[in-house]
Amino acid sequence: MVQGVNLLKQKLLFLCFFLVSKAYSLPFVDEFVLKSPEVDEAKLEIEKLENQVKQVRGSLFPQVTWSNSQTRIKNITAFTGSATLYASKLEITQPIYTGGKLFAALDLAKEELKIAKLNLKMTTEASKLKAFNFLLQVRNQQEKIKIAKDQLEIQKKNRSIIQRKSKLGNAKSYELPQAEADFIARKVQLEQLEIEYEKLDKEVTSYVSNWREMTKNKWEPKQDIQSIDVQNLFQNNFELQALNLQMKNLKLNQKIDLGEDNPSIAISASEGYQATESSGLFDESNRSSQIVLSASLPLFSGLSSIYKKRAHSKSIAILERQIQEKKRIVALHYEQMQEELNQKKTLLKSYERWKSFAKKSLLEAQKSYRIGRINFLQLSQVQQSLDNAESSYWDTWYDFHSKRLKMLNLQGQVL
Numbered sequence: 351m352v353q354g355v356n357l358l359k360q361k362l363l364f365l366c367f368f369l370v371s372k373a374y375s376l377p378f379v380d381e382f383v384l385k386s387p388e389v390d391e392a393k394l395e396i397e398k399l400e401n402q403v404k405q406v407r408g409s410l411f412p413q414v415t416w417s418n419s420q421t422r423i424k425n426i427t428a429f430t431g432s433a434t435l436y437a438s439k440l441e442i443t444q445p446i447y448t449g450g451k452l453f454a455a456l457d458l459a460k461e462e463l464k465i466a467k468l469n470l471k472m473t474t475e476a477s478k479l480k481a482f483n484f485l486l487q488v489r490n491q492q493e494k495i496k497i498a499k500d501q502l503e504i505q506k507k508n509r510s511i512i513q514r515k516s517k518l519g520n521a522k523s524y525e526l527p528q529a530e531a532d533f534i535a536r537k538v539q540l541e542q543l544e545i546e547y548e549k550l551d552k553e554v555t556s557y558v559s560n561w562r563e564m565t566k567n568k569w570e571p572k573q574d575i576q577s578i579d580v581q582n583l584f585q586n587n588f589e590l591q592a593l594n595l596q597m598k599n600l601k602l603n604q605k606i607d608l609g610e611d612n613p614s615i616a617i618s619a620s621e622g623y624q625a626t627e628s629s630g631l632f633d634e635s636n637r638s639s640q641i642v643l644s645a646s647l648p649l650f651s652g653l654s655s656i657y658k659k660r661a662h663s664k665s666i667a668i669l670e671r672q673i674q675e676k677k678r679i680v681a682l683h684y685e686q687m688q689e690e691l692n693q694k695k696t697l698l699k700s701y702e703r704w705k706s707f708a709k710k711s712l713l714e715a716q717k718s719y720r721i722g723r724i725n726f727l728q729l730s731q732v733q734q735s736l737d738n739a740e741s742s743y744w745d746t747w748y749d750f751h752s753k754r755l756k757m758l759n760l761q762g763q764v765l
Contacts, residue, residue: 378564382481382557389477392470399463406459410452412444420628436631439622449612454605461602465595472588475759482755484554485565490748491547497740498540504712504733505529505536511720525726532730571751577688578761580681586762587680593673600669604662611655613647680760687757694750701743708736 383389421435445452509529515521554561584590618641625636648655715732718724 379481383477386477388473392473396466399466403459406456412442415441436628437624439620441620443618445616447615449609451606451609454602458602461598486751493744495543498543502536505533509533600666607658615645618642697746704739708739712736
């Protein structure tokens with residue numbers, strides 16, 4: 351029963367991941383990843399390692415060689431003075447037992463390929479994360495420009511009110527210059543935001559030239575915060591997966607080195623011709639065949655094998671500690687991110703209410719100023735409150751969604 355519940359949880363978790371990945375499939379992001387040089391390099395690395403796996407696998411098969419030689423021999427009992435020996439042969443060699451080295455090398459090559467594939471996944475997700483951050487920055491900047499334009503329009507209306515009051519002699523001496531100064535300040539603020547947006551636009555365009563066309567429909571990121579248990583967090587985290595694969599590689603390297611101390615057996619068969627005259631080399635009488643079964647056993651290697659074993663055991667112990675430390679950091683960061691996201695989500699709701707009340711307050715303040723209940727400085731303070739509320743909202747909006755994407759990446763979810 352418990353196993354059935356756990357299986358259901360895993361299926362639901364997978365479904366959540368699937369839905370998240372589908373929800374975040376955007377043409378701009380896909381194009382951004384497609385043009386990423388880091389992703390291209392990761393793909394080429396996979397192709398290289400796939401060939402290396404085939405290369406190592408090829409060493410398990412028989413090796414066939416054809417050789418021709420001409421040897422000058424001196425002071426050999428069989429010959430008077432010197433002689434020239436001609437030979438031509440075809441030889442087939444098949445390793446039978448190599449102390450586990452060849453199979454360990456093949457396993458190692460496969461594990462390195464797995465690491466490369468994981469690296470491609472990590473690089474792709476990092477590229478997606480960068481693309482989504484661009485979208486968040488663009489949206490944040492667009493909203494701030496909109497706020498600045500609205501504030502400039504409000505300031506323009508306030509200035510008109512003061513100008514009318516000034517003509518009627520109802521405005522204080524400082525109000526009209528202050529209104530002009532505030533109007534110019536708002537205008538400069540808008541210009542600065544537009545310059546920043548232009549810089550951002552150029553940066554995004556350097557990756558995807560037609561990004562504006564691709565992002566015509568406004569992207570609305572999700573605000574839900576998905577939880578995941580610690581074991582699944584460790585299992586799905588990309589960096590921990592990479593460390594675990596490194597551990598496998600260390601153990602396979604250890605196995606390869608240990609194989610150097612084991613006996614090795616090989617069999618070879620050859621057939622060829624050997625003669626002292628090149629003209630009669632291929633005569634049937636010069637033909638010879640042989641089958642050789644060879645075995646070798648390392649006896650002494652200057653104690654290097656002992657120290658190799660010790661070095662490997664220390665490397666494994668170091669990596670085990672690194673994995674444990676990484677788990678601690680991942681769990682801590684995940685917990686902190688969840689707390690921060692919940693706080694940001696609460697703040698967003700508060701800023702939403704602040705904006706709503708600040709807008710109403712500004713309308714009332716403008717009415718009160720027209721009839722002389724408040725002065726211009728009080729009106730400016732109310733307007734500034736709305737500006738602060740809207741800016742704080744969008745800054746928090748950006749922080750929330752940026753951290754949420756990082757948390758999904760920490761969970762090992764596909765963006």
